[in-house]
Amino acid sequence: MTPSARVQAAIDLLDAIIASARDGGPAADTLIARYFKERRYAGSRDRRAVRDHVYDAIRRAAERPESGRAAMIGLAQDQPALAALFDGSPHAPLPIEPGEPGAPASAVPAWLQPLLAAPVEQDALLGRAPVDVRVNRLKAAPAQVAPLFPDAIAVPRLPDALRLPEGSPVEQHPAWKDGLVEVQDAGSQWIAAACEARPGMTVVDLCAGAGGKTLALAAAMAGQGRLIAADTIRSRLARLEPRAQRAGATFIDTLLLDQAHEARGLAHLQGQADVVLVDAPCSGTGTWRRNPEARWRLTPARLERLVAEQARILDFAAPLVRPGGLLVYATCALVDREGRDQVAAFLARHEGWIVEPVDVPVGRAHGGGVLLTPEHDGSDGFFFAQLCRPA
Numbered sequence: 001m002t003p004s005a006r007v008q009a010a011i012d013l014l015d016a017i018i019a020s021a022r023d024g025g026p027a028a029d030t031l032i033a034r035y036f037k038e039r040r041y042a043g044s045r046d047r048r049a050v051r052d053h054v055y056d057a058i059r060r061a062a063e064r065p066e067s068g069r070a071a072m073i074g075l076a077q078d079q080p081a082l083a084a085l086f087d088g089s090p091h092a093p094l095p096i097e098p099g100e101p102g103a104p105a106s107a108v109p110a111w112l113q114p115l116l117a118a119p120v121e122q123d124a125l126l127g128r129a130p131v132d133v134r135v136n137r138l139k140a141a142p143a144q145v146a147p148l149f150p151d152a153i154a155v156p157r158l159p160d161a162l163r164l165p166e167g168s169p170v171e172q173h174p175a176w177k178d179g180l181v182e183v184q185d186a187g188s189q190w191i192a193a194a195c196e197a198r199p200g201m202t203v204v205d206l207c208a209g210a211g212g213k214t215l216a217l218a219a220a221m222a223g224q225g226r227l228i229a230a231d232t233i234r235s236r237l238a239r240l241e242p243r244a245q246r247a248g249a250t251f252i253d254t255l256l257l258d259q260a261h262e263a264r265g266l267a268h269l270q271g272q273a274d275v276v277l278v279d280a281p282c283s284g285t286g287t288w289r290r291n292p293e294a295r296w297r298l299t300p301a302r303l304e305r306l307v308a309e310q311a312r313i314l315d316f317a318a319p320l321v322r323p324g325g326l327l328v329y330a331t332c333a334l335v336d337r338e339g340r341d342q343v344a345a346f347l348a349r350h351e352g353w354i355v356e357p358v359d360v361p362v363g364r365a366h367g368g369g370v371l372l373t374p375e376h377d378g379s380d381g382f383f384f385a386q387l388c389r390p391a
């Protein structure tokens, strides 16, 4: 492909990604993979160049652009060499008309800016993310694993974590295949630590998804006790099973919940759990470094639905906690309504519960919990809090 044809390919892909974001369709990565499956003539350098154009354009525009062409013209406004590739040659985009508008550049959609927690450094939300891994203590000690990753650096105060350069292909490394490490952002590792799970406990990971935090909890429990991974989406829980096998975490029970009837499926756990983790569905504002397209999917109405769902999940989670036990509420969101305000509303609804100051040497105290941000902590952005049931 010529450099100009790559720009046209990026425009075509961005058109599909914009429509998919608007209509709740597949994610950009899926659309890019499909696009190249149907275009075998594109070599690996073409694919990489087109993908870079697409993601540069997505990162640059907080608001969903009018079209792929507007997104790429916006990018070309910052890059004269890219603008020159709009040359009208075969398979190339037509030249940019004088005054033809490009998508505006910004990090955060305008409607969302006032809703982000005040300490958040908004411009750093779109930075480049490293690849963090967690050493799986069920299989190895950090000192054994660190020499296997000579490019890795330590993560301050997080002894099980190693930080690798952006884009490191960890899943091709023998240590990953043998279950010695899991890919897991440092922020997620701090949340698992805040659960204070210990061997012999009963722990419920209520929004387990594919089990990233479940596996960290399994390691903290040294494989002993009762660990239940629950979710409402079968395909996500199904992805946990091979991961748990690889990690040697074979004591995990999975529990598929019926959306809107979760309490029924959880009745046998009432008052049993030492710890319940609610890693709630959220706006994902803390993960834009890895998933910048999420900004094009979030709307005020969707945020409203997420806030209501988070409160509903907290309400059916609370009765599972034994007296004196812990409910850890976490989101990869930096919106106060999903974090600080959600905790305050929970405390107002649930008499006797208290918020415990979280004892982690990272982040900033915020509204009864802890706020992690890419700029301050070098991790994805998270809010998490420990809620304690009266004894």
Ligand SMILES: C[S@@+](CC[C@H](N)C(=O)[O-])C[C@H]1O[C@@H](n2cnc3c(N)ncnc32)[C@H](O)[C@@H]1O
Binding pocket: 188, 206, 207, 208, 209, 210, 211, 212, 213, 214, 230, 231, 232, 233, 236, 257, 259, 260, 262, 279, 280, 281, 282, 313
């Ligand atoms: C932030 S993700 C969880 C990520 C996961 N804990 C991890 O560390 O990889 C939120 C999860 O909540 C699940 N979920 C949404 N509504 C739920 C509900 N009512 N009950 C339980 N899980 C729910 C979603 O399917 C999704 O997997």
